[in-house]
Amino acid sequence: MPPPGRGAGPGGVRIASMTLHRSGQLSDSVQDEALIRAAAAGSQDAWRRLVDRHLPAVTGYAWSMLGNRADAEDVAQDTFLRFFRKIATWQAGPPSVRAWLHRVATNLSIDRHRTGRLQAAVSSDADPADESADADMDDRLDRQAQLRRALAALTDRQRAAVVLVHYHGFTQQEVASMLDTSVEAVESLLARGRRVLRDRLAPILEHPEGEE
């Protein structure tokens, strides 16, 4: 894969969702604010649309933070209930709705880790659908498991920084705000976190997917 040249976009890099997040952020924020106003005025449909727009990302983020679906769904539900209580007095951002939700989910996830209220260990969490996967999926599932274990090896704040930047496309400034820290500290969290991931994922890095 060639490195990007001057003025080139992030083409060739496999985190495509991140690019999508960033290019659509402004219009997404405008739509969110409009939906919040409608929901605050009593529209159930607007609330349903807000849930559909953000629940997948918040649940996925909580899953990345906590390593199992049951806790992730608890955190996602709690996050949205707090959001619902907030919309009557919501003021247009920053933070954006997306950033606000992820910040709350971050705090709830870290709190859950800190108080030891996790419902299941990372290694024992298997989706029922996973069990019916055929042999061809085994390698991919094994890589998934390695990735999840590698993420679980990070500190809560390292994991939050890595997941928020690399999987959810937040900027350093946004992550710094969510974690109540400086941009420089976020950079350190990311660098240390990625170093741990690189060490933990050495077998995958030596034998990338698709290579014999």
Next chain:
Amino acid sequence: MMSGAETNRGQGPVSLNRVRRILEAYGAAPATWPAAERAAVLAALADDEDARRLWHEAAALDAALAGLAPPPPTEALRRQVIEAAQASLPKSQDGLWTGLRPPPVPRLAALAAVAAGAFLLGLWLSPQVVQVDLDQTALPGRAPLAAASDMGDALAALPLVDPDLPDMADEDGIRRSAGLLQMATIATDGAASQALTGLALE
């Protein structure tokens, strides 16, 4: 290429150390790099073989990380989130949540009118308007209002419980009525104060 500098905020070339730091922290995608340093890092990648080697290492880790696939939320969770919000507020006939709406204007107006009325009544009945010497309000055989130690004593001193109601035309009767007015003022002022305090708290 600069050497030694740990950050470069768009001020010309960037050091290899800084390129390494950025790639280690943010990965290979330029969109994730600090905006002020993006152009300088791209220039370094174009000019420096070591920078390109670092970029390939970062890209390999990015590729490995991209394999993580969080499960989508279940339909049950989606339903719970939507229904939990609906359950927490009363639903009106038109399908809207009544609890999130601001109070209707007529109710606010009525509240304001009651508060204003209580305030004006308090002014009209204020002790500054009706100056009464409480020692002169005693009924025959009863303690003056000023000497009443509590509300029970004060009520007992009122002519309302006296079988011989005073003649409002004579001077004593006027004084006793003034005493009644004083008591009414005290009670009314209290009510008005409570009403205004309640408004302030809302």
